[in-house]
Structure formats: structure tokens, C-alpha cells
Amino acid sequence: MPRLALINTGGTIASRPDPGGAGLTPQTPPQLQGLPDVDVTTFQPFTLPSPHVTPQHMHALRALIEREAQHFDGVVVTHGTDTLEETAFFLHLTLGTHTPVVLTGSMRHAEELSWDGPGNLLDAAQVALHPATQGRGPLAVFGGDVFDARTVTKVHTTAVDAFGGYPGPIGRIDHGPHGAELRYFARPETRPVFGPDTITARVEILYAYAGWQGEGFAEAAARAQGLVIAALGTGNLPPELLPLIQESPVPVVIATRTHAGPVLPVYGYAGGGATLVRAGAVPASFLNAHKARLLLMILLSLGAGRDEIARVFRDGAF
Template sequence: MIGPSTRRLAVVHTGGTIASRPSPDGVGVTPQVAPTVSGLPGALVHDLRPFNLPSPHVTPAHMLALSHLIAGLAPEHDGVVVTHGTDTLEETAFLLHLTLGVQTPVVLTGSMRHAEEVSWDGPGNLLDAAHVALHPASRGRGPLVVFGGDIFDARTVTKVHTTAVDAFGGYPGPIGRIDRAGATPHVRFFARPEARPTYHPAALTARVEILYAYAGWTGEGYAGAEERADGSVIAALGTGNLPAELLPLVARTAGGGKPVVIATRTHAGPVIPVYGYPGGGATLVAAGAIPASFLNAHKARLLLMVLLSLGKTREEIRQVFEEGAF
């Protein structure tokens, strides 16, 4: 029986290691059955499985479909948890951050170890995520990521280790923590909710490619990406610098009306147009490139994809990145 104080939690399973077990054919592990939430008194749990994929198979189209699904679930639930593979979890979290304008808490989690390992971290992460999703202080914060007891903002969270159970981090660190030392979990936030714009493309029709800078790069692969894509993101060096040979290429692309966003391959910090040598950040911006602010390259790609799919011009896109309207 559903009472007036019963909390309603939707758990959306999408696959990943948290749902994985050794394959019947003996070749590695594959997504099969996700864990269920237990230890939530006074909660009615609604499980859904829109798809069951390893996270490298998740596309932006899956992410947008997930956003639409959650938008429909939010009015009828007090919280939503999404289980997801860790390889692209931060990208799904950020796409939801950009496109999902609900006040209902949405929390993503997963696991680093599969169900038949003795130290499977899936059930603990799922229970933590459920408690955070149903906590009143989680409302209005946008999608969150909960992993290893830490609570992260979707804009800054990133996977920082390939195998460790505390695989998620990102500067400036978690915005909260959940501890389950006693019978009542303690959810604590270190930051206030912030107002944020959301964007609502019907589909992600734009193609955006990422290029990775390195010492001695003279533009290999640039022309092909420029031709195929509607816009490009370059994971540049340091504060957003490139070898001199890239300056005329970026100027050509920007002059043709296609946006080129400059992110950094460094693990943390903003892109700042400081240097005036050929290929330095100041010369790239003068040539028409757009600094990515503090977004890493794969999150900058998603924002650029959303804006291009909405038909935004290069100058409108520049304004969004410069003002941090995300």
C-alpha cells in the first residue's frame, strides 16, 4: 500500500559493469542483470531498463533519449537514479545536465567491479545514489554523480583511474559526501545549488569531432575532421596552445563559419588566451577559435553538438562558452 509519506524512486538501468557478469561464452564480462535497490524503508522503487549496453556503445542519441525518459519520470517520482557504465558516465551526466530542466534529483552511478568479484562495489554505490536522490537537499542541483561515497557535479566530474574503485574525481573535487556509518545515512553538501540554463534540441543532428594536440603536431588529421564535421574541438596544450602550423588551419575553419573550440588536454584548469606566439592561445582566439572555459574536450564536444543542433551561430556559441552558460 502506498501511503502519503512513501517516497517514489525510479531506477533506470542502462548496462555497464554494474550490470555485468562473466559471459557465458567465457570471453570477458558483459552487461546482463543490474542489482536492485535494498535497504530503503518507506520507498517504492520503480525499475526500468531502456537499454543494456556497455558504456563504449552508448551514443549521444542514447543520452538524449535518456534525458527525454527522465523528463517524463520526474513529475511522478521524488528521485531518479541512473546506473551506467563508467567509461562514458561523465558524458551522459553532462548531456543530462545540459538538457534536463527538472527539479527532481537525478543521480548517476555505476561500479568498477562486476557482480562475481568478491569486492563488488555496485550495490553500495547504488544504495548511496538512491539515498542522495531521495534527499531533499539534492533538489534543484541538476544531475549528480555518486561514486565511492562522494557526490560530484556533472560539469566537473571525470573518470581519473581505469580500475580503482574510487575512479571518479575532477577539480575542484566532490560537492558532497554520503556516509552510512549508522542506521541513518548522512548526506552532506559543501556547495549551494546554482541556477543553470538548459537546452532542448529535438535531436542531436550536428557532427563534432575531437582532435588531440601533441608535440610536433603539424595538423595531421585536421583536414579530414574539418571536412566531415560541423564543428571541432581541439584538446590543446596547457592553457590552450598549439604548434604554429595549426594557426592558419584554425583561421581557415573559423573564417568559413565552422566553430573551433579549444579545450585542454591537461586534467584540470581553464583555457585562457595568454600567449601571443603563433599558435598561442591569444593568436588562436584572434583567429576565431572559441575557448572551452573549464570543460574538458569530450564535454565541450557535447555542448557544441547541442548548440549546433539548435542552429546557433558561431558568435552565439562563443557567447555560451564565454559566459559559462552551462
């Protein structure tokens, strides 16, 4: 019998209206239905709405998976959708296990007619136990789409089809006359594994906008060990930011607030991406700001200096 570890962490997939409370809260972990021939062992490291999940929770989840995965053929993590992509990417960066790990959740709760928890959980379990999932690192499964942890992102606040991210899913699971059919559109890749003992570094994100004069930059640079800026377009900023980045006491990574495409240092006007890179900033490649933050936190927690940080982001070594 295939053995599956089901790790429940909270989110809407575990939520119901709180009697006497203000709204939904995580209460009851979901149960896997539809796979009677699978031996399921359940873990519950925490029960949180995902806006309460921190990198320390991700680190604890990683330790649990590293410890337990060897006893299982697949691991499914149920998680709130708001920060699911951050936990998925943290696990992508830090998990060394070869056992497939799949994250899923739901957009509707168990008392709604459109409850999408059981279907997503079944899909996630079938993906995790499928031989073609071997060697792919942590994945996210939602609405039948299978996503890479590096690119997956929540693209809708309420739709059941809430996950996307350029360039889209790397696989698809459907249920045909012969049962589950899983297809991948890309081959597995090897990836480096980063293994910090603890997550000690503080990294903050600043969000750029037309007319930003750098408000908040100095304060953030004084209390953090690294900064990520969700910049404009290909990674450009208003001119007032250029001297701040030049003199920044901490590494600055430039991501984009645009929803797809790389950060590319092409513009040479003050604050243009080429001038920011010349001033020492590091382009985040295709990572969104909150994933770039996790990578920077992990690198800083491992003691990486500016050159090593720049190399990892530049080479896409993640």
C-alpha cells in the first residue's frame, strides 16, 4: 500500500465560520477521500491562517518533512492560500528529501456548496504518489494544475482557480475513464539545497510607486540585514532612490511589481535598472519580491556576502 504523509497546517481548507466570532477560522483539518488503498498518516505541526505563518514556521515544517519523508512515498501539505507560495518556495530552497512534496489548499470552506478542498486534496495526493513526480522538488497543486514553487503565485482573491504565475503550470492532473491522468510539460531539474540551521536574517520589502522619494528606505535599511524592492517594470525606480541604494548599508535586491517577466537592467537614466545595478543592487531575476525576500533571508542566514548573493540571483541558482 502506498504511504502518504498528510501534513495539515490550517488555512481555508481547515476553516469554518467561527460560532460567535467575526468570520472564518481554521478549526477542522481536511480528510483525504477517494483513495481507500493509500495508508495515510496525519501530522498537525500548527493550525494557522496562512497570514500568521512566518519563516520560522516554514523552517519547522521543513524539519518535520526532512525527518519523516523517508518513511513515506509522498507528502502532502495543506496550507492557507495567502502565503502558500512562500512556504512552497521556502521548501523548494531548503528541502533535500527525494520524497515528492505537494502543497494544496482551498478557496472555499467546508460549509460552502463550492467547497474545493476534497478535490484539491485528492489531486495533491495523486500527484505526490505518482512516479513521474519523483525528483521535482516541492510543487503546488490547485484546480488540477501543477505548479513549480519558483513561479507559482496567487492571482485571484476569491476565484476557485486562484493560482497561476508566468509561465504557467508545469503539469496537469485530470480524472478520465481510467482514473487519474497526470502529465508534465517539463522535465525534472536538479536544484541546489540551502540548509540554514536557523533563519536569523531580517529582510524587508519596499513597494515602489510613481512619486516615491525613498520614504521608509533609511528606516528599513537601519533595522534589516537586507532589503527587497518591488520596483517598476524591468526594475526601475524614481531618481531619489539611486543615492540611497548607492549608500545602502545592507544588500538591496530589485524585484518587480509587474506580474511577469524578469528584472533586466537596461535603462541608464537616474534610477533606471542599469544605474541601480552599477550602484550595487542585485536583480531578482524572475522571482517576485516575496520569494526574493525568502532567498535573501536564507543566503544572509548562511552568512553569504554581497558577491555570493549576486551570483545566486544572477545564475538563477535556486
